[in-house]
Amino acid sequence: MTTDLIDSAEQETLRVSPLELFFDLVFVFTITQLTASLAHHLDGGGLLRVVIMLAVIWWMYDAFIWLTNAMPPTTHSRRGLMLAGMAGFLIISLAIPHAFDGSGVVFGLAYLFVIAVHTGTFAASGVDLGSVARMGALNVLNAALVVIGGYLEGSAQLSLWAVSLVIQLSTPRLVGLGEFTIRCGHFVERHGLVMIVAFGESVIAIGVGAGDAPLTAGRVSAAVLMLCVCLGLWWAYFGHGDDERGERALAELPARQRNFAAVRIYNLGHYGLLLGVLLFAAGVKSAVGHAGDQLGDAQAWALAGGIALFLAADTAIRRAIRLGPLLPRLCAAALLAVTVPLGTRLTALTQVGGAVLVLGLCFGYEELTARSAPASAGTVQA
Known part of the structure; x- marks a missing residue:
């Protein structure tokens, strides 16, 4: 996303930065962890857990794509915040294998940290603060459900995390999405690079399987x-x-x-x-x-x-x-x-x-x- 202050020339010239590619290294690890979790629990319950974890993680990871679309990491302060978010996603990924049997709280607290970094950074992007506040409040509510679910077990934890997904699906209609403007070149390229990361995990799986x-x-x-x-x-x-x-x-x-x-x-x-x-x-x-x-x-x-x-x-x-x-x-x-x-x-x-x-x-x-x-x-x- 960008603000309305960005002119058409900037919209066409913004491309993915090296720091964003570095940021994707954590997502490589995330995909690897989710794949390993699914491979070790390849049944209905294991699939449901991975479906929910991927949805929760992808929601905020994609939110950082919107963030760098609005605020390219061109200053030291922005880069520092990106690295902080990267650390949060790393902790989330480390918690994946036992997110439903012991590490759920760590997963949730790291998720809350990532949301705090994202919302705080977006507040300085020039987007309408009312839209940012609504987005941040809904994301914090999501994180609260994830954290609380981390203290629970079994179907109770799954249910709370599933409710957070419902809120996520409702968020675009509630935050005033029209306040955000996308630089299409960067946005599409960024998602294409994420898919390259995912394909890379399939190649890694070939080696691991052998x-x-x-x-x-x-x-x-x-x-x-x-x-x-x-x-x-x-x-x-x-x-x-x-x-x-x-x-x-x-x-x-x-x-x-x-x-x-x-x-x-x-x-x-x-x-x-x-x-x-x-x-x-x-x-x-x-x-x-x-x-x-x-x-x-x-x-x-x-x-x-x-x-x-x-x-x-x-x-x-x-x-x-x-x-x-x-x-x-x-x-x-x-x-x-x-x-x-x-x-x-x-x-x-x-x-x-x-x-x-x-x-x-x-x-x-x-x-x-x-x-x-x-x-x-x-x-x-x-």
């Missing part, structure tokens, strides 16, 4: 095929310059409509993308290490379901900015369910190969149709 086991032909094949899947996810997000086309489409909207579209596409939509990557990465760890073995139901569904969720979320984003085609990706997401029996009844390597085939057919078909009917630049649905 471990120090002998590099048999099956494991090497599985690792290469997994990398092909990662490439497919990258292509789904960046192929044909979709990020640049999204930027142009977002910039064409009036300020108020642009802000709500940004929340819908880059906060909620990218949450779905990140969750899909997490699921896929959790499945990768089992598939690479046991390439010639059958997978359990949970591992096979995580592998296929993560890719399918990513494609579904990506399709929703593309629909919002009117980019096509959409049907091939939805069909691919559905077809991935067919790969699950390949993993549970044959081998992990067979399932990964099936997933690569599905993605190859999807994007191959898109390429053929794109040559005959080039896609338009797109406009965002208000």
Whole structure:
């Protein structure tokens, strides 16, 4: 976000700073921690906990993207506050493995600290103080629920943290979002870099899954095929310059409509993308290490379901900015369910190969149709 004091030239020239890239290193650790937590508790309860933790963390992490969009870290004081926020996210990440059995309070207090840094910094950005105050109050309420939940256990903790998510979803309508103005180039680029971080976690998961086991032909094949899947996810997000086309489409909207579209596409939509990557990465760890073995139901569904969720979320984003085609990706997401029996009844390597085939057919078909009917630049649905 920026204030109305920012002129159009600044809106086009602001780009991601090195400090923001440094800030993303903590998010790498966050994704790694969430993936490890899900891989160790790959069941309904473990998935629900990761769904909630990712939503809570992503809400404030994305809020810092809006913050640096409004106040680029160009002074020592702003950089110091960014580093303070970075320390808070690091503590949150350290608390992830035991957030529901002992570290919930630490998680919540670090979350409260991050909110205090974010709100205090935003107050000096020039945005209407009433909007900042409402935003800060709602975020503090969220943090209070997270802290209180940290003192509880089981369903009580989950319930309080879930209530905080409901408040988060209501926040954009309550804070006066029209007071904020987005520099689209920086905003879109920043989210693209977050996705690169997430894809990097999938690559790391390949190495972790292989471990120090002998590099048999099956494991090497599985690792290469997994990398092909990662490439497919990258292509789904960046192929044909979709990020640049999204930027142009977002910039064409009036300020108020642009802000709500940004929340819908880059906060909620990218949450779905990140969750899909997490699921896929959790499945990768089992598939690479046991390439010639059958997978359990949970591992096979995580592998296929993560890719399918990513494609579904990506399709929703593309629909919002009117980019096509959409049907091939939805069909691919559905077809991935067919790969699950390949993993549970044959081998992990067979399932990964099936997933690569599905993605190859999807994007191959898109390429053929794109040559005959080039896609338009797109406009965002208000």
